[in-house]
Amino acid sequence: MMGFDLAALLGALGLGSAFAMVGVVLAGWMCWRIAEKAGLPGWTGLGAILLTLTGIGSVVSLVLLWVFAFMRWPRDGAPAAVGFGPVPGGGASVVSPPPVLPPPPQALADRRGWTLTGNGVTLTFDDSRAAYLLTGEGGGTPGELVVADPSVGRPHARLLTAAGRLGLEDLGAAGGTFIDGARLLPSHGPRDITTVRALKFGNVVLALSRS
Amino acid sequence: MWTLIAWLVGLGTFFLMALLVVHVLFALVLIVPTWRICERAGYSGLLSLFHLLPVLGSFIVMAVLAFGDWPKGEGKASSPHQPVRP
Numbered sequence: 001m002m003g004f005d006l007a008a009l010l011g012a013l014g015l016g017s018a019f020a021m022v023g024v025v026l027a028g029w030m031c032w033r034i035a036e037k038a039g040l041p042g043w044t045g046l047g048a049i050l051l052t053l054t055g056i057g058s059v060v061s062l063v064l065l066w067v068f069a070f071m072r073w074p075r076d077g078a079p080a081a082v083g084f085g086p087v088p089g090g091g092a093s094v095v096s097p098p099p100v101l102p103p104p105p106q107a108l109a110d111r112r113g114w115t116l117t118g119n120g121v122t123l124t125f126d127d128s129r130a131a132y133l134l135t136g137e138g139g140g141t142p143g144e145l146v147v148a149d150p151s152v153g154r155p156h157a158r159l160l161t162a163a164g165r166l167g168l169e170d171l172g173a174a175g176g177t178f179i180d181g182a183r184l185l186p187s188h189g190p191r192d193i194t195t196v197r198a199l200k201f202g203n204v205v206l207a208l209s210r211s
Numbered sequence: 212m213w214t215l216i217a218w219l220v221g222l223g224t225f226f227l228m229a230l231l232v233v234h235v236l237f238a239l240v241l242i243v244p245t246w247r248i249c250e251r252a253g254y255s256g257l258l259s260l261f262h263l264l265p266v267l268g269s270f271i272v273m274a275v276l277a278f279g280d281w282p283k284g285e286g287k288a289s290s291p292h293q294p295v296r297p
Contacts, residue, residue: 039286
């Protein structure tokens with residue numbers, strides 16, 4: 001019964017139509033694979049072929065073929081800069097992206113502490129706390145770094161630690177805060193001072209080093 | 212009688228030539244983008260000349276592109292032999 005129906009269908013459509021149907025299925029399958037190899041979703045290739053079955057006919061598929069040929073394929077990655085001469089072993093119209101080295105292994109964070117020295121003061125701290133308060137007069141509270149000097153505000157600045165990095169934020173004391181001679185204002189917010197050598201709080205100059 | 216035969220032969224030749232020209236023109240519309248696709252895939256652009264072969268030519272080109280390993284690499288790991296990109 002099924003074979004009879006199939007034969008009747010083929011007879012109705014005609015042998016040519018049957019071949020055309022097989023051809024469309026084959027072409028759709030192959031275009032699916034081609035699109036995937038170019039890095040595009042496979043259905044875009046199949047869809048381009050199925051469009052030939054619509055009333056618009058093959059014109060849309062032809063246009064899509066031209067678009068596919070000249071568009072940037074996801075396989076090619078980022079667009080490469082031109083002007084570096086011919087591509088070895090490649091076609092004249094294709095510029096392969098330059099080889100990309102894998103990123104270097106991430107360096108281990110320097111977990112050493114920090115030391116501020118100068119003016120008879122030595123302050124040592126590490127990143128066990130996220131923030132330290134630098135002040136001219138302290139009450140012995142943990143997280144306070146006391147620099148006993150009248151020019152240092154109470155508090156004067158905030159030191160921030162995070163993953164081996166050190167930050168400094170001025171809290172608006174009258175004496176001012178300086179990073180390697182440059183004035184830091186409260187409006188600047190926290191600044192990275194990991195590589196800074198000298199800090200000045202009021203009249204007190206402190207050398208920054210790793211401990 | 213001979214005149215009629217000559218006319219028929221002439222018309223037949225004309226239509227055949229016209230068909231050939233149309234076929235070549237249509238094939239060119241396919242060859243140009245396919246040439247570029249073949250080169251981007253790493254094949255020779257000459258492969259696209261299969262479009263000149265009526266009916267089967269396009270299927271041959273598509274089959275090579277679909278089932279062959281692209282020498283310049285593929286976007287999806289559909290092949291176990293991925294070439295090393297330069």
